[in-house]
Amino acid sequence: MADRGTPTPPARSVRTFCRICEVHCGLVVDVAADETVLKVRPDRDHPVSKGYCCVKGLGLGALHHDDDRLDTPLKRVDGELVPVSWEQATAEIGARVRALVDAHGPRSVAIYQGNPTFFSLQATLMSAAYVEALGSPNVFASHSIDVNTKFHVATEMYGLSLIQPVPDLDHVEMFVCLGSNPLVSQMSVLTVADAAGVLQRIEARGGRVVVVDPRRTETARRVGEHVPIRPGTDAYLLAAMLHVLTQEQPLDLAPARAVARGVDELVAAAAPWKPERAEAVTGVPAAAIRELATAYAAASSRGGAALYCSTGVNMGPFGSIATWLIQGLNLLAGNLDRRGGLLVPHGAFDTLRLSAALGLGRFDEHRTTDGRWHRVAGAFPVAALAGEITTDHPDRVRALFVTAGNPVHSVPGSDLREALPRLDLLVSVDLYRNETAAHADYVLPATDMLERSDFPASHQSLQLVPHAQWTPAVVAPVAQRRTEWQIFSDLALATGVRPWGTTAAHALPRLNRLLRRLPGSPQVGVDQLLAVLLRWGRRTTLRELRATPEGVLLPPTEPGSFLGKRVATPDGLVDLAPADLVADLARLEAAEADLSRPGVLRLVGRRDRRSHNSWMHNNAHISQPDGNTALLHPDDAAERGIADGDEVEVSSPTGRVTLPVSLTTDVARGVVVVPHGWGHGASGARRARALPGVNVNDVVPGGAAHIDPVSGQAVMLAHEVEVRVSVPTSFATP
Numbered sequence: 026m027a028d029r030g031t032p033t034p035p036a037r038s039v040r041t042f043c044r045i046c047e048v049h050c051g052l053v054v055d056v057a058a059d060e061t062v063l064k065v066r067p068d069r070d071h072p073v074s075k076g077y078c079c080v081k082g083l084g085l086g087a088l089h090h091d092d093d094r095l096d097t098p099l100k101r102v103d104g105e106l107v108p109v110s111w112e113q114a115t116a117e118i119g120a121r122v123r124a125l126v127d128a129h130g131p132r133s134v135a136i137y138q139g140n141p142t143f144f145s146l147q148a149t150l151m152s153a154a155y156v157e158a159l160g161s162p163n164v165f166a167s168h169s170i171d172v173n174t175k176f177h178v179a180t181e182m183y184g185l186s187l188i189q190p191v192p193d194l195d196h197v198e199m200f201v202c203l204g205s206n207p208l209v210s211q212m213s214v215l216t217v218a219d220a221a222g223v224l225q226r227i228e229a230r231g232g233r234v235v236v237v238d239p240r241r242t243e244t245a246r247r248v249g250e251h252v253p254i255r256p257g258t259d260a261y262l263l264a265a266m267l268h269v270l271t272q273e274q275p276l277d278l279a280p281a282r283a284v285a286r287g288v289d290e291l292v293a294a295a296a297p298w299k300p301e302r303a304e305a306v307t308g309v310p311a312a313a314i315r316e317l318a319t320a321y322a323a324a325s326s327r328g329g330a331a332l333y334c335s336t337g338v339n340m341g342p343f344g345s346i347a348t349w350l351i352q353g354l355n356l357l358a359g360n361l362d363r364r365g366g367l368l369v370p371h372g373a374f375d376t377l378r379l380s381a382a383l384g385l386g387r388f389d390e391h392r393t394t395d396g397r398w399h400r401v402a403g404a405f406p407v408a409a410l411a412g413e414i415t416t417d418h419p420d421r422v423r424a425l426f427v428t429a430g431n432p433v434h435s436v437p438g439s440d441l442r443e444a445l446p447r448l449d450l451l452v453s454v455d456l457y458r459n460e461t462a463a464h465a466d467y468v469l470p471a472t473d474m475l476e477r478s479d480f481p482a483s484h485q486s487l488q489l490v491p492h493a494q495w496t497p498a499v500v501a502p503v504a505q506r507r508t509e510w511q512i513f514s515d516l517a518l519a520t521g522v523r524p525w526g527t528t529a530a531h532a533l534p535r536l537n538r539l540l541r542r543l544p545g546s547p548q549v550g551v552d553q554l555l556a557v558l559l560r561w562g563r564r565t566t567l568r569e570l571r572a573t574p575e576g577v578l579l580p581p582t583e584p585g586s587f588l589g590k591r592v593a594t595p596d597g598l599v600d601l602a603p604a605d606l607v608a609d610l611a612r613l614e615a616a617e618a619d620l621s622r623p624g625v626l627r628l629v630g631r632r633d634r635r636s637h638n639s640w641m642h643n644n645a646h647i648s649q650p651d652g653n654t655a656l657l658h659p660d661d662a663a664e665r666g667i668a669d670g671d672e673v674e675v676s677s678p679t680g681r682v683t684l685p686v687s688l689t690t691d692v693a694r695g696v697v698v699v700p701h702g703w704g705h706g707a708s709g710a711r712r713a714r715a716l717p718g719v720n721v722n723d724v725v726p727g728g729a730a731h732i733d734p735v736s737g738q739a740v741m742l743a744h745e746v747e748v749r750v751s752v753p754t755s756f757a758t759p
């Protein structure tokens with residue numbers, strides 16, 4: 026960074042947008058003549074974020090100039106990672122992959138795409154494409170430890186994984202938010218700026234916000250009513266709401282029958298779940314369930330209402346069923362595809378139409394070697410990856426690329442870490458030497474978001490307020506950092522395959538032909554491809570976006586533009602009763618007694634405004650939290666002889682962590698809260714490594730035994746744990 030004593034005048038200010046979370050806040054970056062990033066500011070002229078942003082976005086300059094960033098390719102020699110040239114790294118990796126494919130077939134090569142992949146057009150287009158070009162279906166992705174439930178359920182109900190109806194928060198009368206903490210996270214699978222402000226405006230105009238969460242969260246403290254719930258039990262609550270609205274105060278189902286099939290099966294699914302029965306498992310009083318359901322129906326019949334869930338539900342044991350019930354309730358109550366309910370946006374170029382045309386995001390017939398798991402939204406469950414590496418099957422995975430991900434850290438359990446030594450080749454493409462890179466044979470330095478041009482293609486159909494923005498690379502890449510577009514295209518050449526050539530070509534023949542005609546560098550290629558897509562979309566052009574760097578508003582999403590028109594199922598009807606979800610209801614019955622057991626502690630997570638999964642803890646701009654702390658209800662603590670501030674051991678049958686505890690009545694009884702993303706002892710990022718903190722995924726049970734059987738989503742919440750004093754404060758303090 027620039028010397029603080031002698032302020033360098035900015036040579037230019039460049040408009041761009043943040044790509045850390047779904048909001049995509051508009052930013053202005055002041056850059057000095059020598060390409061130093063001087064300052065990152067919120068962009069008040071951005072048509073949607075209007076000056077909103079958070080400390081993580083403002084820390085992008087510190088991320089860009091961080092001394093611990095990867096600046097050259099590294100290769101492991103005698104156990105140590107040492108710098109090598111791009112030419113050497115690319116040639117060697119290409120040759121090793123070629124040899125593996127020749128000896129063992131294409132399935133010996135796999136890729137894991139981490140979360141930031143989907144915030145980069147270049148990485149989205151050109152990382153899995155490399156592995157698919159080899160003829161391997163072995164794509165694994167972070168959405169299977171995040172939102173596979175939503176993607177799978179959407180594929181079944183609407184025909185495409187990316188059809189994720191967006192709550193019309195600017196017009197709803199009632200918003201029921203399950204398992205999300207908008208004030209901290211800004212929500213997920215939804216692009217809305219200043220989520221907490223948007224929710225407060227619902228209340229300000231006389232509407233109602235209900236937050237269903239085992240913890241009285243930052244959001245619940247600020248806005249709406251808080252309904253505490255036992256971890257992992259939302260599906261029972263939702264089934265009981267549906268019971269009320271179909272058995273006790275029946276909704277008129279005729280409108281639903283006109284646009285959907287399976288209405289009766291959905292109604293039947295909820296029949297056994299009287300509110301009194303759900304109360305015993307959820308801890309939500311039957312009267313409160315009835316009131317919630319009837320208020321939701323009443324708001325639906327007036328200005329509109331929306332039920333929404335996020336990771337607190339997705340990651341639970343019944344994330345798919347809960348998601349299905351939410352979508353079903355929203356449709357039966359008449360909220361889908363209406364103003365004040367939920368809308369299905371088009372995007373600047375219609376990603377839904379495009380993926381339908383290309384056959385992407387549909388039910389995917391590829392299977393893991395044991396035949397158990399199919400791909401959801403183009404990827405296998407990462408919780409099954411360890412098994413694919415260690416199996417004796419001739420097609421087992423022998424080479425793994427990890428891009429923009431940290432699966433050693435982010436995936437529950439230790440089985441992946443234990444499987445990695447069985448690999449012949451592990452390559453990490455990242456900004457940092459993260460915990461996964463600690464196991465890698467090669468580590469390749471990627472550009473950060475200030476160093477690449479971009480367009481938020483993956484999030485277009487998730488915008489509450491439709492808009493479009495393109496950013497140039499704000500600064501030239503530092504040192505030898507490269508975009509994933511270039512890294513994986515070069516790897517493809519070095520392996521002797523054409524990216525977009527073989528498997529991907531089944532899906533992308535037209536784009537492939539266009540791409541091959543494109544002149545210039547790969548960087549130019551991606552923007553030209555974008556220009557073509559935007560022209561096809563007819564809502565804006567790259568020329569317009571270049572001329573309007575703060576972004577442009579697109580026409581608002583029209584109510585009535587989805588049902589009967591853009592539903593992507595073969596018959597154009599929404600499927601309200603997918604067979605695998607109906608069959609999975611038996612698990613609800615089977616788990617009822619276990620989830621109702623008193624005196625049990627169950628583990629859930631939490632996020633912090635200053636952190637982002639595992640990768641913000643080295644940022645010098647952010648005043649870092651002091652590691653992670655467990656939260657526990659004082660009565661649960663008292664029963665175990667635990668005092669505020671004690672070091673406690675949180676243990677499951679598969680692992681344990683030790684960290685300080687903080688006692689708070691914000692947490693419901695029977696709940697332990699531990700944030701993920703911490704514990705960087707194996708990281709090459711020095712500031713992060715020096716911080717205290719533990720990786721909660723050491724205690725969350727992992728592997729194939731803990732995967733939602735329908736969607737492939739890892740079950741990461743509501744596991745039973747024990748908590749006991751490790752070091753009492755009275756002994757710890759001298």
Ligand SMILES: Nc1nc2c(c(=O)[nH]1)N[C@H]1C(S)=C(S)[C@@H](COP(=O)(O)OP(=O)(O)OC[C@H]3O[C@@H](n4cnc5c(=O)[nH]c(N)nc54)[C@H](O)[C@@H]3O)O[C@H]1N2
Pocket residue numbers: 046047140171203204205206207209210211212213237238239240242254255256257258259335336337338341629630631632633634635636637638742743
């Ligand atoms: N500052 C910050 N922002 C982020 C991230 C970050 O790490 N830091 N991560 C980003 C990512 S990748 C994502 S996917 C999104 C996620 O965004 P959210 O899904 O909003 O994530 P959380 O903030 O963890 O909120 C989940 C909530 O679910 C609650 N919960 C736990 N178990 C249950 C349950 O069984 N039922 C119910 N109803 N609630 C439960 C938790 O107490 C928690 O308050 O956030 C994104 N934004």
Ligand SMILES: Nc1nc2c(c(=O)[nH]1)N[C@H]1C(S)=C(S)[C@@H](COP(=O)(O)OP(=O)(O)OC[C@H]3O[C@@H](n4cnc5c(=O)[nH]c(N)nc54)[C@H](O)[C@@H]3O)O[C@H]1N2
Pocket residue numbers: 138139140141142145148167170171336428429430431432435436437454455456457459471472473474509630631637638639640701702721722725741
């Ligand atoms: N116990 C528990 N575990 C969780 C969660 C939880 O709530 N509880 N949350 C889950 C969720 S929602 C998610 S999304 C996953 C995330 O899981 P992952 O995506 O596997 O992990 P991240 O910690 O997000 O790591 C992202 C990595 O990408 C790097 N990176 C950032 N930008 C770029 C880029 O442009 N290019 C490249 N090549 N690298 C880049 C960062 O340095 C970092 O190392 O974690 C999941 N794990």
Ligand code: SF4
Pocket residue numbers: 043044045046047048049050077078079080081082083211
């Ligand atoms: S991380 Fe912060 S600045 Fe970046 S998009 Fe999300 S809210 Fe905006």
Ligand SMILES: [Mo]
Pocket residue numbers: 140171
């Ligand atoms: Mo996520």
